[in-house]
Amino acid sequence: MKIGDATCPLVTRVHRKARKIKDTHQIIYIGHEGHDEAIGTMGEAEMFLVESLEDIISLKDKIDPNKPLTYLMQTTLSVADTKNIIDQISKTFPFVEHPSKDDICYATTERQEAVSLMMDKIDAMLVIGADNSSNSLRLLQLAQKSKPHSFKVSTADDLSKEYIQNNEIKILGLTAGASTPQVLVDEIISKLKIFYPNANVELFPGSRDDSMNFKLPGVLLS
Numbered sequence: 549m550k551i552g553d554a555t556c557p558l559v560t561r562v563h564r565k566a567r568k569i570k571d572t573h574q575i576i577y578i579g580h581e582g583h584d585e586a587i588g589t590m591g592e593a594e595m596f597l598v599e600s601l602e603d604i605i606s607l608k609d610k611i612d613p614n615k616p617l618t619y620l621m622q623t624t625l626s627v628a629d630t631k632n633i634i635d636q637i638s639k640t641f642p643f644v645e646h647p648s649k650d651d652i653c654y655a656t657t658e659r660q661e662a663v664s665l666m667m668d669k670i671d672a673m674l675v676i677g678a679d680n681s682s683n684s685l686r687l688l689q690l691a692q693k694s695k696p697h698s699f700k701v702s703t704a705d706d707l708s709k710e711y712i713q714n715n716e717i718k719i720l721g722l723t724a725g726a727s728t729p730q731v732l733v734d735e736i737i738s739k740l741k742i743f744y745p746n747a748n749v750e751l752f753p754g755s756r757d758d759s760m761n762f763k764l765p766g767v768l769l770s
Contacts, residue, residue: 558623558653559585565647566592566620573645574615576607578633579622583682586622595620601636608640617644621651624683624726626690627660655726656683663690663723666752670721672712673698676736677725684725691721704735709743721752 569575570593577595579586590597596611598604611617619637621630630652637644650657663673673691677684679702691698697715701707712720720740724733737749 556623556653558651559588562589562620562623562651563592566595569618570594572616574611574617576604576617576619576637576644577621578619578625578630580625580682583622585624585682589620589622598633598637601633604633604636604640611641613641613643617641618647619644620647622682623651623653624656624681624686625652626686627652627657628690629686653683653726656686659683659687659723659726660690662752663687663721666721667691667694670695670719671697671717672715673721673723674736675700675723675725676702676728676733678702678728681725681727684728687723687725691723701736703732704739707736707739707743712743 566575566589575593575595577586577590577597578599579589579597580599581597586597589595596607598607619634634646638646666673672695673688675684675688675691675698677687677700684700688698688700697717699711722733722737741747741749
């Protein structure tokens with residue numbers, strides 16, 4: 549039996565950075581306590597976990613101003629929320645060293661930007677993703693700030709025509725978590741077409757194919 553490592557390269561990059569700086573820097577980790585990715589990354593080195601602005605303030609007595617300080621991030625976080633936390637880190641610890649690259653997954657970032665752009669053109673957003681998908685939940689939270697009737701499903705069986713009708717949703721936006729397979733998206737679109745045979749399905753202006761490609765694990769190429 550062959551075993552291949554299919555870990556997302558962006559997550560691997562964060563692990564690599566943690567190992568590289570663990571002996572030279574104090575590390576703040578921006579992420580969600582208990583999330584699989586956070587647990588894995590924090591296993592690489594000693595880190596201070598922060599989820600909120602209050603968490604940063606509580607580190608004042610724990611961070612040594614005479615030692616280098618930097619931060620790493622969970623790749624599936626909300627871009628807007630992360631910006632606020634980074635701003636607070638900079639304000640609280642002016643000596644912090646900012647990473648040269650953002651750790652947030654490009655697919656997560658692009659989806660969040662697209663959701664924000666769609667808000668004034670739709671009545672609600674349908675997010676496709678698993679219940680334990682951090683980036684899918686962030687997409688839902690972002691959508692519900694402007695469109696409270698936005699909702700999430702994990703499978704086509706979760707779709708409810710009654711919910712759409714009861715909330716008078718005429719124009720429904722659709723997005724999906726970064727790891728949601730295209731086949732699931734297609735299944736849900738097909739079921740929506742069964743609900744509404746005359747509905748138009750349009751690609752949101754500016755949408756495009758993913759802009760980054762990763763190599764398959766070597767074991768799959770051999």
